Amino acid sequence: MADAPAPGSAPDWAAFAMACGACTRCGLSSGREQVVISRGHHEARLMLIGEAPGATEDAQGEPFVGRSGQLLDQLLAEAGLDPSRDIYLCNAVKCRPPDNRRPRGGELAACRPWLDQQIAWVDPPLIGLLGATALAGVLGVKSGMTQLRGQWLAGEGPLLGGRLLLPLFHPSYLLRNPSGAEGKPKWLTREDLRGAAERLRQLTASL
Numbered sequence: 001m002a003d004a005p006a007p008g009s010a011p012d013w014a015a016f017a018m019a020c021g022a023c024t025r026c027g028l029s030s031g032r033e034q035v036v037i038s039r040g041h042h043e044a045r046l047m048l049i050g051e052a053p054g055a056t057e058d059a060q061g062e063p064f065v066g067r068s069g070q071l072l073d074q075l076l077a078e079a080g081l082d083p084s085r086d087i088y089l090c091n092a093v094k095c096r097p098p099d100n101r102r103p104r105g106g107e108l109a110a111c112r113p114w115l116d117q118q119i120a121w122v123d124p125p126l127i128g129l130l131g132a133t134a135l136a137g138v139l140g141v142k143s144g145m146t147q148l149r150g151q152w153l154a155g156e157g158p159l160l161g162g163r164l165l166l167p168l169f170h171p172s173y174l175l176r177n178p179s180g181a182e183g184k185p186k187w188l189t190r191e192d193l194r195g196a197a198e199r200l201r202q203l204t205a206s207l
């Protein structure tokens with residue numbers, strides 16, 4: 001069985017890709033085309049964590065490259081964020097669930113060491129949690145996305161302490177709710193990403 005590299009080890013993304021790419025820790029391994037690990041910049045100060053790969057991601061091997069990813073890229077660009085420079089994108093679960101169902105608790109738990117390693121190595125001060133599954137998988141918060149979105153939450157514990165986490169609507173939810181009218185989910189997400197971009201600029205300016 002593949003293992004995540006030891007905590008505190010120096011980043012070795014090639015070894016990570018090989019080990020994670022061979023993972024069979026949960027049943028999702030049997031239906032995948034490939035393990036979907038990340039895209040973006042390994043040293044980004046803002047990390048975005050989504051749910052799980054869909055069909056396009058499974059085929060192409062990168063997260064957020066299907067319709068929801070295109071919408072996310074558009075919203076990021078409107079906020080002045082460039083994924084190849086400013087952001088590291090990944091999912092809570094690295095293999096595609098059948099019929100695009102939500103990952104189960106056991107699958108999230110099985111995949112968590114890979115995500116923890118990504119957080120430890122990228123070491124982002126800011127983390128966006130895209131959708132309820134990421135919110136539950138990373139923070140253990142099982143409801144309240146509508147109330148929590150747009151609020152920066154202080155991380156706790158050895159891995160998340162010192163980081164700020166921002167719940168955001170998942171772009172696939174925005175595809176199902178396409179109105180851009182003020183107060184609607186898409187408008188709110190645009191505002192949330194603008195807020196994240198501003199916080200990123202403040203962080204960069206203070207370095």
Ligand code: SF4
Binds near residue numbers: 027028107111
């Ligand atoms: S979803 Fe995660 S834990 Fe399950 S097989 Fe894929 S990489 Fe391994």
